Amino acid sequence: MAASMIGRLSKHLTKIEGCCLKTQVRTSFLTNDVFRSNEPSYDTQKSWKQRKEEIEKAGQNQDMVVNIGLVSNVKTNRVSRKFMRQLKTERNLEELERKSRLNQLEVPIKKVTEEDFEGQGQQRIHTLTAHYGIFKDLFGNAYFYPSLDLHVGYPIDGEESMVNPVFYGNKFPPEEVSQQPHFEFKAEPGKFYTLCMTAPDSHLTNNHQEYLHWMVCNIPGESVDKGETICNYLPIFPVHGTGHHRYVFILYQHDKPVDFSSQVQISDSTSLEERTFKTLKFYRNNQEHITPVGICFFQAEWDESVRNVFHNVLDMNEPRFEFLPPAEVVPKQELWPIREPFNV
Template sequence: MKLTEQSKANNVNIGFPLTNTAITQSQKRAVIRKNKQELLALVQDGELMIDLDEVDAASWDTNKREHLHRLAVHYGVFRDLFGGAFFYPQVDLEVSYDISEEDEVPVFHGNLIEPSQTSRVPNVHYEVDGDSLWTLLMTAPDSHLQDNNAEYLHWLVANIPGNDISKGEQLCDYLQVFPVKGTGFHRYVFILFKQEQQIDFRDDRLSPNTCSLKERTFNTFNFYERHQDHMTPAGFCFFQSEHDESVRDVFWNKLDMKEPSFEFVFPVPYHPIQKKFPHKKPFNLYLDRYRDIKDINEEVLQEKLKTVHPFKPSTDPKYPLYRLQLENRGLPSWLKKKRRNATHKVMQWED
């Protein structure tokens, strides 16, 4: 079915039809009936051995398309790249990053990879017919600095003969990921499209080795909508990444701009309308909810300074709880609770 702006909100399968490879319940019962006597004999003799790794591998091979589809839905990959459209992966896309001559970091489906580990062009492998044509896309749906609905294009290779990426048409050179500080985890998605024929991508070509974020601003939905008559999504994988020190180098030395940084603005905590006579509530804790936190911290600091000598190291009492019990005799319950919190260093008294 064609993907259009009007059908964007609908649940449309834009990929290849899903072939049902799962074993039905009737097939399971037939296998059990056929092997029931043999299995019972092994159980009675205590000789039945089940390789759980083989069972897990068989289950994954049988249902992996549905599993990967659910993963993509869970992480919002289809939602943010194709609107309401989706597809079931038909090709196993294997991507990894070399971090040394011997070690590499694989890309699965949501695993964490540090930005510093993505400095090199990734290794990509998939098993397909050598006469087929493919397009490989790497995009970042969470990284755009100005438009939440836009993406940054990190890599785009088209008209790939078979699985030989080096012979494909380089439309956008690879750029290391750069999740901005204070913005949490970012998703980086690889999409593999199968082409029905050679496609003219002259309008999608970027300048060689461009580091312009304006030029790399991208939209997967629009890209696929332009070429959907001749290409079909067939595989995907993705990883997550958050800021590390290598991101600063990317901004300063590659993107030629200062590194942005974001801080989360916490909303003002909600408190119900203050009552004149709150029922069954410690009045000091109740009133603290409506005080400025700076005033509370100043009061706590003054209380702590009373027990600190400017020229002698502070020493904790040998039996603080026993001493507290003696000092609390005859005091009101709210003051006992306050002193107990100070002794245990909880709530506002926490260091």
């Protein structure tokens, strides 16, 4: 049966043009519903050239995502062979086994943290930063993988040696982050660094602008105390009724000192107009000199201390937003409804 069908079809093949096969089938058995298909006929299908032009046109309309960091590829979650050999060797050491059994084994936390940052930590930080929309809101269609592990912590009242660490999205009440934070990182020799703290959600008049809360420039290596503070720390002020706000610390690396005085002239000003900032514009103006290498951020929402910031620091009235639910719509009631549904 199949052979006879193929034979009958081959008699009516008339012409081949490129990759499109035109047919003239006069037989009646192909009109059966079994052989019908929703796909277009050979005459209406697009050629490879047409499909290629559509794909190229669609690709031009899409925005290109660019990696602006120093790290292009990060390690996967696979365990390396070197680590497995080391693990197997240490497993057979009697001294380590004895210390572990007697609860005398000391684990170097700092070393473990540094090893975790390389690869898996970089990927985890990148994923969290993208999840919170920070790359999109600060750098547009650009992103980066952190090459340095940035540590930021806020001082705790009464505890000189303790800080509240900033991770990647943890929450703080504004009262606990009212003082200038401490920060540290493991720098590369001969490099300079600049730290910026911005608030992408706090601008009062323009949702596409930010406020610059803190900026320390031209830090030589790890000597954070020798950096030039061109923008003093401004306490955060998430407005009442606007939910959680993000506050982002970005560390830039450059080969030599860069003069930012023409772009940021704030010093100790508390004027919100002068504090208006745009990370994307700042990076575009200095992209030939600076590269983002570290990031961390936290979230905060309104508390009573924000009122003090508006009144005593910013010297302005505190704006407040309240959610007003729409009024409940109650249909007109009838005493004796006749022939009407009960649930309308």
